[in-house]
Amino acid sequence: MSDDIIVVQEEDFSHTQLYDQLRSYSGQGGAIVTFTGLVRDFHSDENVDRETVSGIFLEYYPGMTESSLKSIVALARERWSLCAVSVVHRVGELQPKDQIVFVGVCSEHRQAAFEASHFIMDYLKTQAPFWKKERRASGDCWVDAKTSDTLAAQRWKG
Structure with a gap:
């Protein structure tokens, strides 16, 4: 849908600006749910x-990652009636407490907005092609998907 915002970027984002965009695209929307993930x-x-x-x-794979995010949003739209969706995911070097991801969903009713935003985050964590390397005291380490994230995404199947 043309009102959807799906972006992968290095720059920080404005939660307020993204929320305001959702409000302006809301049409018949009566609920907006947002999630902002931090490092x-x-x-x-x-x-x-x-x-x-x-x-x-x-790290991410340009083109493939944006396509994956669009597919995740399309799956959410198949399950719930949504007015507008925003997904912004950052890449590159990030520090603790930096914003890393924004998911915003506008729908006619709150239940659809809550469930769709939860679904999108669960699928982002398990389906989107991002690779994360943590800078730890013991040395840099690539991070594997967590079992808890995989289980969370599985609840939406079937």
Whole structure:
């Protein structure tokens, strides 16, 4: 849909500007749900002790990644009636507390907006071609997908 914003960029983004764009595209929308992800200053997963992270480097495959994001949004549109969707994902060098991802969904009702934004984030974490290297005290480390993210995305299937 022409009202959707799907961007991969190095620059920071304005949550307020993205929210205002969703409002202006809302049409019959009665609900806007937004999610903003931040870079954490620690690493923790099921198999590794918590460790300090001083930054991350995110790589992506230009063209393929944007196409993947569009496909994820299209899947969300198939499941829910949505007025507008915004997905902005940053790449490159990022520091703890930097904004990394914005997902905004406008729909007629709140349940669709909440569920669609949750779905989009779950699929972003597991389906979008991004590669993350953490700068840890013990050395740089490429990060594998978490089991918890895979399980979260699986709940939307079937």
